[in-house]
Amino acid sequence: MDYNKIDDFINSHLQNSIEELTKLCKFPSVSAKNQQLPETAYFVGDLLKKRGFDVKIGSGNGAPVVYAERKGVSEKSLLFYNHYDVQPAEPLELWKSDPFELRYDNDHLFARGASDDKGQIISRLAAIDALLDQESDLPCTIKFVIEGEEEVSSKNLAPFIENNIELLKADGCIWEFGGVNDYDQPIQYLGLRGICYVELSITTANQDVHSGLGGSIFPNAAWRLVWALNSLKDEDENILIPGFYEDVIPPSSLDLHLFGQLPDMREIYKNRYGIKEFINGVQGGVDLNVSEALLPTCTICGLSSGYQGEGSKTVLPAKASAKIDFRLVPEQTPEKILTLLRDHLDKHGFLDIEISFLGGESPARTDPDHPFVNLVVESAKDVYGMPMIVVPMVGGSGPNHLFIKHLNVPIVTAGVSYPGSQNHAPNENIRVVDFLKGTKHLARIISEFGSLG
Amino acid sequence: MDYNKIDDFINSHLQNSIEELTKLCKFPSVSAKNQQLPETAYFVGDLLKKRGFDVKIGSGNGAPVVYAERKGVSEKSLLFYNHYDVQPAEPLELWKSDPFELRYDNDHLFARGASDDKGQIISRLAAIDALLDQESDLPCTIKFVIEGEEEVSSKNLAPFIENNIELLKADGCIWEFGGVNDYDQPIQYLGLRGICYVELSITTANQDVHSGLGGSIFPNAAWRLVWALNSLKDEDENILIPGFYEDVIPPSSLDLHLFGQLPDMREIYKNRYGIKEFINGVQGGVDLNVSEALLPTCTICGLSSGYQGEGSKTVLPAKASAKIDFRLVPEQTPEKILTLLRDHLDKHGFLDIEISFLGGESPARTDPDHPFVNLVVESAKDVYGMPMIVVPMVGGSGPNHLFIKHLNVPIVTAGVSYPGSQNHAPNENIRVVDFLKGTKHLARIISEFGSLG
Numbered sequence: 001m002d003y004n005k006i007d008d009f010i011n012s013h014l015q016n017s018i019e020e021l022t023k024l025c026k027f028p029s030v031s032a033k034n035q036q037l038p039e040t041a042y043f044v045g046d047l048l049k050k051r052g053f054d055v056k057i058g059s060g061n062g063a064p065v066v067y068a069e070r071k072g073v074s075e076k077s078l079l080f081y082n083h084y085d086v087q088p089a090e091p092l093e094l095w096k097s098d099p100f101e102l103r104y105d106n107d108h109l110f111a112r113g114a115s116d117d118k119g120q121i122i123s124r125l126a127a128i129d130a131l132l133d134q135e136s137d138l139p140c141t142i143k144f145v146i147e148g149e150e151e152v153s154s155k156n157l158a159p160f161i162e163n164n165i166e167l168l169k170a171d172g173c174i175w176e177f178g179g180v181n182d183y184d185q186p187i188q189y190l191g192l193r194g195i196c197y198v199e200l201s202i203t204t205a206n207q208d209v210h211s212g213l214g215g216s217i218f219p220n221a222a223w224r225l226v227w228a229l230n231s232l233k234d235e236d237e238n239i240l241i242p243g244f245y246e247d248v249i250p251p252s253s254l255d256l257h258l259f260g261q262l263p264d265m266r267e268i269y270k271n272r273y274g275i276k277e278f279i280n281g282v283q284g285g286v287d288l289n290v291s292e293a294l295l296p297t298c299t300i301c302g303l304s305s306g307y308q309g310e311g312s313k314t315v316l317p318a319k320a321s322a323k324i325d326f327r328l329v330p331e332q333t334p335e336k337i338l339t340l341l342r343d344h345l346d347k348h349g350f351l352d353i354e355i356s357f358l359g360g361e362s363p364a365r366t367d368p369d370h371p372f373v374n375l376v377v378e379s380a381k382d383v384y385g386m387p388m389i390v391v392p393m394v395g396g397s398g399p400n401h402l403f404i405k406h407l408n409v410p411i412v413t414a415g416v417s418y419p420g421s422q423n424h425a426p427n428e429n430i431r432v433v434d435f436l437k438g439t440k441h442l443a444r445i446i447s448e449f450g451s452l453g
Numbered sequence: 454m455d456y457n458k459i460d461d462f463i464n465s466h467l468q469n470s471i472e473e474l475t476k477l478c479k480f481p482s483v484s485a486k487n488q489q490l491p492e493t494a495y496f497v498g499d500l501l502k503k504r505g506f507d508v509k510i511g512s513g514n515g516a517p518v519v520y521a522e523r524k525g526v527s528e529k530s531l532l533f534y535n536h537y538d539v540q541p542a543e544p545l546e547l548w549k550s551d552p553f554e555l556r557y558d559n560d561h562l563f564a565r566g567a568s569d570d571k572g573q574i575i576s577r578l579a580a581i582d583a584l585l586d587q588e589s590d591l592p593c594t595i596k597f598v599i600e601g602e603e604e605v606s607s608k609n610l611a612p613f614i615e616n617n618i619e620l621l622k623a624d625g626c627i628w629e630f631g632g633v634n635d636y637d638q639p640i641q642y643l644g645l646r647g648i649c650y651v652e653l654s655i656t657t658a659n660q661d662v663h664s665g666l667g668g669s670i671f672p673n674a675a676w677r678l679v680w681a682l683n684s685l686k687d688e689d690e691n692i693l694i695p696g697f698y699e700d701v702i703p704p705s706s707l708d709l710h711l712f713g714q715l716p717d718m719r720e721i722y723k724n725r726y727g728i729k730e731f732i733n734g735v736q737g738g739v740d741l742n743v744s745e746a747l748l749p750t751c752t753i754c755g756l757s758s759g760y761q762g763e764g765s766k767t768v769l770p771a772k773a774s775a776k777i778d779f780r781l782v783p784e785q786t787p788e789k790i791l792t793l794l795r796d797h798l799d800k801h802g803f804l805d806i807e808i809s810f811l812g813g814e815s816p817a818r819t820d821p822d823h824p825f826v827n828l829v830v831e832s833a834k835d836v837y838g839m840p841m842i843v844v845p846m847v848g849g850s851g852p853n854h855l856f857i858k859h860l861n862v863p864i865v866t867a868g869v870s871y872p873g874s875q876n877h878a879p880n881e882n883i884r885v886v887d888f889l890k891g892t893k894h895l896a897r898i899i900s901e902f903g904s905l906g
Contacts, residue, residue, distance in 0.1 A: 032764040088766060152764055193665065197765045206727030211778050212646065212849035215750035217722070217731045217741060222753035222775075223686065230683040233676065235802075237669075269670070273771075274659030278670045288670060297668035300675035301768050302759035307776060312650045312811040314778050315754050322675075323760060325664050325767050349688075358765040396665030397767075424663045424768060 001134065001447045003382065003440075009130040010439050014432070016129075017439075018109065020047065021122045022102040024084070025111035029148065031085035037063035037148045040084045044121065044146055051128055053144070062156035063148025067167070072138035074450035079143045079170035079409065081399075082121045083150030086113040087424045094426035110429040115421035117176045119430045120438075121146065123416045124174075127442035139450035143170060150176070153197060153359020154399040161402045170409050172372040172449060174442075175400060178415030179434055181389065182268050186380045186441065188388040189413040190373065191365025193293065194328030195397035196337040197301075199356040200228060201321035208306065214316040221320035222305040228350040229322055232298055232341075237280050239298045241344040247331045251294050254368060255392045259289040262389060268419070293393040297327040323358075327395060334360025364401035365393055366410045372449075376412045379444040383437050414441055454587065454900045456835065456893075462583040463892050467885070469582075470892075471562065473500065474575040475555040477537075478564035482601065484538035490516035490601045493537045497574065497599055504581055506597070515609035516601025520620070525591035527903035532596045532623035532862060535574050536603035539566040540877045547879035563882040568874035570629045572883045574599065576869045577627075580895035592903030596623060603629070606812055607852040614855050623862050625825040625902060627895075628853065631868030632887060634842065636716070639833045639894070642866045643826065644818025644846035645853050646746065647781030649790045650754075652809040653681065654774035661759065667769040674773035675758040681803040682775055685751055685794075690733050692751045694797040700784040704747050707821055708845045712742040715844060746846040750780040776811075780848060787813025817854035818846055819863045828905055829865045832897040836890050867894055 024047075029040040038057075041064040045055040048068040058065035063085060089099035089112045097103045099112040109119070124144075131138060145168065147157050161168060181187050204219040214220075233239050251259070266284025269275055278284070282291050301324065306317030326337050338357055345353050366373065368390055377388040400411050416438035422428045477500075482493040491510075494517040498508040501521040511518035516538060542552035542565045550556045552565040562572070577597075584591060598621065600610055614621060634640050657672040667673075686692050704712070719737025722728060731737070735744050754777065759770030779790050791810055798806050819826060821843055830841040853864050869891035875881045 032762070032766065088760075088762060090762065195665075195767070197767070199765075204728070209726055210849070211750070211752045211754060212648075212780065212847075213745065214726070215752040215778070215780050215848065216733070216748035217735060217745050218726065218728055219730070219732055220753060222756050223682075225756070226679050226682045226753065227688045229676075229679045235680050273662055273667070273671065275657070275671055277672075279672055280669065282670060292666065292670050295669035297664070299664045299668040299769055300673060300679065300759065301664055301766060302761045302770065303675050303678070303756045303773060304758075304761040306753065306755035308755045308757040312652075312776060312778070313754060314648070314650070316752055317755065320756060323765060325668070325765070327665060327668050394665070395668060396663070424766070425661060 003444065005134060006130045006443045007440050009133045010126060010436060010443070013126065013129060014436065017122050017126045017435070018102070018104065020125070021109065021114070021119060024118045024122065025102045025113050026100055028100045029085050030088050031063060031149050031152045032088050037085060041066050041148055044084050047125060048144060051125060051132065058160065060156060060160065065148070065157070065160050066144065066146040068144040070138060070142050072140040072142060072450065074140045076140040076450055077143060077170040078140050078446060078449050079145065079168060079173040080124055081173060081403065082124070082144065082146045082176045083117045083148065084121070084146055085148045085151050086116065086118070087151050091426065096427055107432045108429045109432065110427055112428050114428050115417040115430045116423040116428065117150065119435065120176055120415045123435055123439045124442060126439045127446060130443050131446060139447050142446065143168065150398065153195065153361060155359060157399050158402055161406050165406055168407055170407065173403055173409045173411045174445070175411050175413045176398070177417060178413035179417035179438060181263060182265070182419050183263055185386060186384045186388040188373065188377050188390045189394045190368055190390065191393035192363065192398050192400050193393065193395055194332060194334060194361045194363035194401065196326040196328060196334035196360045197324070197358045198338070198341065199321055199323050199358055200225065201319070201354050201356065202352055203319050205318040208318050209316040211314040211316045218316055220316055222317045224352060225305065225320040225322055228345060228353045229300065231344070231348045231350070239296070241340050243340045244296070244337065247336070248296060249330050251290055255294070256286065256290065258368065258390050258392050260286045262289045262391060265289065292395050293391070294329055296329050296332060299325045299327070301325050327397065328363045330363045330365060333362050361397045361399055362401040364404045366404070366412065368392060370410045372410045373412055375448055376414060376445055379448055380441055382444060383441045414438065414445060456897065458587060459583045459896045460893050462586045463579060463889060463896065466579065466582065467889065470575050470579045470888070471555070471557065473578070474562065474567070474572060477571045477575065478555045478566050479553055481553050482538050483541050484516060484602050484605045485541050490538060494519050494601055497537050500578060501597060504578060504585065511613065513609060513613065518601070518613050519597065519599040521597040523591060523595050525593040525595060525903060527593045529593040529903055529905060530596060530623040531593050531899060531902050532598065532621060532626040533577055534626060534856065535577070535597065535599045535629045536570045536601065537574070537599055538601040538604050539569065539571070540604050544879060549880055560885045561882045562885065562888070563880055565881055567881050568870045568883045569876040569881065570603070572888065573629060573868045576888055576892045577895060579892045580899060583896050584899060592900050595899065596621065610852050611855055614859050618859055621860055623860060624905070626856055626862045626864045627898070628864050628866045630870060631866035632870030632874070632891065635872050638839060639837045639841040641826065641830055641841040641843045642847050643821055643843065645816065645851045646846065646848055647785060647787060647814050647816035647854065648850040649779040649781060649787035649813045650777070650811040651791070651794065652774055652776050652811055653678065654772070654807050654809065655805050656772050657805070658771040661771050662769040664767040664769045671769055674770045677803070677805060678758065678773035678775055681798060681801070681806045682753065684797070684801045684803070692749070694793050696793045697749070697790065700789070701749060702783050704743055708747065709739065709743065711821060711843050711845050713739040714842060715742045718742065746844070746848050747782055749782050749785060750778070752778045752780070754778050780850065781816045782846070783816045783818055786815050814850045814852060815854035815858070817857040819857070819865065821845055823863045824905060825863045826865055828901055829867060829898055832901055833894050835897060836894045867891065867898060
C-alpha cells in the first residue's frame with residue numbers, strides 16, 4: 001500500500017469529513033433524553049451504505065443498533081465498535097457556541113459528539129475512503145457495530161451481541177475511542193473499568209414544610225440522604241460497603257511497568273482542572289496513573305433537594321436524591337455491588353433510601369502481549385513518529401466486556417481525541433491535526449490487518 | 454368602662470371597618486415587588502390622623518415606616534407593631550376573586566392582607582374608635598410602628614428602632630398578629646425562635662470532570678459537602694458544633710406546664726404532612742409541642758451539585774452547595790452561631806467550605822408571668838368565654854427581638870386571624886366573627902392597660 005497516496009487523499013478530503021461531521025453533530029442524539037436516536041441511526045446507516053457496506057438497522061428494544069459489513073480481500077475480519085448517541089449538552093450557558101452546530105475555530109472542531117463519538121465515526125469512514133481510493137476492495141472484512149445507548153450504559157447491547165455472535169465474529173476489534181496524550185503521543189488503552197450507576201432517593205413527607213414548623217420535629221429528606229451517603233465512604237476515600245473490595249485484583253508487575261512508562265500527569269491535571277491536590281494521598285507519577293485506572297470508586301455525580309434558587313427559602317425538603325457512579329475494576333461486577341449496597345444501607349437503618357439502578361458494565365481488559373496489540377502499537381510509528389504508549393487500563397467504562405466475553409476478541413483503541421477534548425463537558429472538541437493523524441493511523445491498521453499472521 | 458356600649462359600637466360600625474379595609478387592601482403593597490409602598494404608607498397615616506394621632510412618615514432607606522402617637526389619660530404607653538406590606542398574591546389562578554378587591558362571602562372577608570396584616574390594623578383602629586366614642590381621651594398613650602418591609606425580612610427596621618428608642622418607649626407592645634386556634638380558643642404567642650440562614654458552598658476544580666477520569670484521583674465537591682454536613686449533625690439529631698447548645702436555656706417548668714395545655718398535634722401533623730414518625734424520639738403531646746418551638750435546629754433547606762436531570766451523567770462535580778437554616782432559641786444569637794460554625798468547619802479540615810450569611814434574627818420571648826401578659830390573657834375571658842391559651846414560643850422567626858432588646862418591652866399577640874386565614878397563600882381571609890371578637894378584646898386591653906399596676 002502506498003501510504004503517501006493514502007495520506008494525500010486524507011489531507012485533501014478533510015473538507016468532506018468536516019461536512020459529514022457537521023451533519024452528524026446536528027442530530028441532538030442525547031440518549032439520556034431519548035432525542036432523535038432512530039433518525040441519527042438511519043443517517044449513520046446512509047453514511048455506511050455510501051461506502052458500499054451492507055447495513056442493518058436494529059429494531060429491538062431501545063435505540064436501534066446499526067450493523068454494517070463489507071467483505072474484504074483477506075479472511076480476516078476487523079470489527080469497529082462506535083456509538084452515535086451523545087451526553088446531554090447541559091450546562092448550555094458554558095458553551096461558546098451551539099453544541100449541535102459544529103464550529104471550526106483555530107484548527108479545532110467544536111460540537112457535542114465531536115470527540116465522543118461522532119468524530120471517531122467520521123474518521124473511520126475517511127480512512128476507508130482513502131483505502132478504497134487505492135484499491136477497489138478493502139484489505140480485510142470490516143464490520144461496524146454502532147449503537148445509540150453508550151452514554152446510558154449500553155443497556156440493550158448485551159442481547160444484540162448474544163444474539164449475533166456468528167455475525168460479529170472478528171479477529172480484532174477497534175474500540176470507539178482513542179487518540180493522543182498531553183505530549184501528543186499516541187496512546188493504546190487496553191482495558192476499561194466497569195460501572196454501577198445508581199440513584200439514591202428518599203421521600204420523608206407528602207410536601208415540603210415550613211422549616212419554622214417542622215425543623216425540630218419532622219424528618220428531613222436531605223439530612224437522611226447526607227447520612228446515608230456518609231455511610232458509604234469516609235473522608236479518607238475508603239469505601240465502607242462490606243465486601244466492596246473483595247474481588248479486586250491488584251495490578252501486576254507488567255501493569256506497574258507499563259504505568260511507570262506513562263508521563264507524570266500531576267502538573268497537567270492540576271493546571272487543567274484547577275485541582276490543588278489529589279485524593280488518596282497520591283502525589284503524582286506511577287501512583288497517579290495506577291490510581292486513575294485501577295482503583296474502584298464511589299463518586300457522587302449529582303445531589304438535589306429542596307430549594308436551590310437565589311437567596312434563602314425556609315423550607316424542610318420532603319424529597320432528596322443523589323446520583324452515584326461506582327467504577328469497578330477486575331473482577332468486580334455491577335450486580336454484586338448493587339446487592340452489597342442494598343445490604344449495607346439496610347444494615348445501617350437506611351431502609352427508607354430507594355436505589356434505582358441506572359446502568360452497569362463489568363470491567364474488562366485485553367492482554368498487552370497479544371499480536372494484534374503489537375500491530376496497532378507499531379503501525380503508529382509511521383504517522384506519529386513513535387509507537388503507541390500502552391496503557392493497561394483507563395478509568396472510563398464501556399461495554400468492552402461484552403465483546404471480550406462473548407466474542408473472545410482482542411480490543412484496541414485508536415482515534416482522533418486529545419486530552420483537551422472535553423468529552424461529556426461543555427465545548428467538546430477535537431483538533432484537526434489529530435483527526436488527520438488518527439485517520440492515517442487507522443488506514444495503516446486496516447491495511448496491515450489483512451496480512452496479520 | 455361600659456363594655457356593653459363598646460361592643461355595641463364595634464358591632465354597629467362593622468360596615469365602616471369593612472369599608473376602610475376594602476380601601477387599604479386595594480393597594481397592592483407587595484414589598485417583594487416594591488409596589489405602591491409610599492402610597493400605602495400615606496393612606497395608613499391618614500387613617501391614623503383621622504383618629505387624632507400625630508403621624509410621621511419615615512424618609513430613610515426602603516419602604517417608609519409610619520410612626521403615630523396619641524397621648525392618653527394615664528402615664529402608660531402601649532405600642533402596636535404592624536406592617537402595611539403584603540406577600541405576593543401569586544399564584545393568581547388559585548384565587549377565587551381579585552386578591553386586591555376585598556370580597557365579603559359567607560361571613561368571611563377575602564383579600565391579600567385581610568389577615569396579614571391589614572385586617573389587624575383596621576381592627577386596632579376600630580377598637581380605638583369605640584373607646585373614643587365613650588371618652589374624649591384614650592385611657593393610655595398609644596403608639597404605632599407600621600413598617601412596609603415585614604415580608605422581606607424587615608431589613609430597615611433595626612436602624613429605625615435604634616435611632617428612635619426614646620420615641621418608641623412603651624410599657625407593653627402588641628405584636629402584628631394574633632387570633633384563635635382550630636378550636637376557636639384565643640391564643641397568646643409569647644416568643645419567636647431566631648434564625649441564622651447560611652449557604653455552604655465549595656468549589657474543588659475549575660470545571661466538572663468525567664467521573665471515569667477523576668473519580669479516584671480528584672477531590673469531589675459533592676463528597677466534600679456531604680462530609681462537612683455530616684460533621685454538623687448526627688443521625689440522632691445532635692448538632693455537633695462545639696458550643697452550639699451553650700447558650701440554650703432549657704424550658705422552665707412553667708413552659709412545660711403551658712405546652713402541656715396545648716392540643717396534641719401528633720395525628721394532625723402525621724395526616725396533614727404524611728409523616729410516619731417524628732424525630733428526636735418524640736411521640737406527640739407536650740414533647741412534640743416543646744420540641745417544635747424550643748429545640749434549636751440545623752435544617753438543610755436545599756442541596757445542589759452536579760447533574761440533577763433525568764437518567765445518568767457520569768460527572769465529578771466541581772461545585773456543591775447547601776442552604777442551611779439554624780433556628781435559635783434563647784439565648785443563642787445568629788452572630789455567635791456563625792462564628793462557631795466557621796470554627797467547627799475549620800477544625801474539621803473544611804477550610805474549603807465557604808459560608809455565605811443570608812440573614813439572621815435573634816430569638817426573643819416575653820416572660821409568661823409578666824403582669825401585662827396576665828392582663829391580655831385574662832381580658833379575653835369576657836369576649837371569648839375563656840382566657841387566652843398561652844404558648845411560650847413558636848417555631849417561626851421575626852423581628853420581635855429588636856423591640857425586646859432595644860425597648861425592653863413585653864410583647865403579646867392579639868388579633869383577628871384563625872388557622873384557615875391562609876396567610877401568604879391564595880384566598881387569604883378572616884372571619885367577621887373573629888374580627889368582632891378580636892376588636893372587642895383589643896378595646897378591653899387598651900382600656901385596662903391605663904390602670905395596670
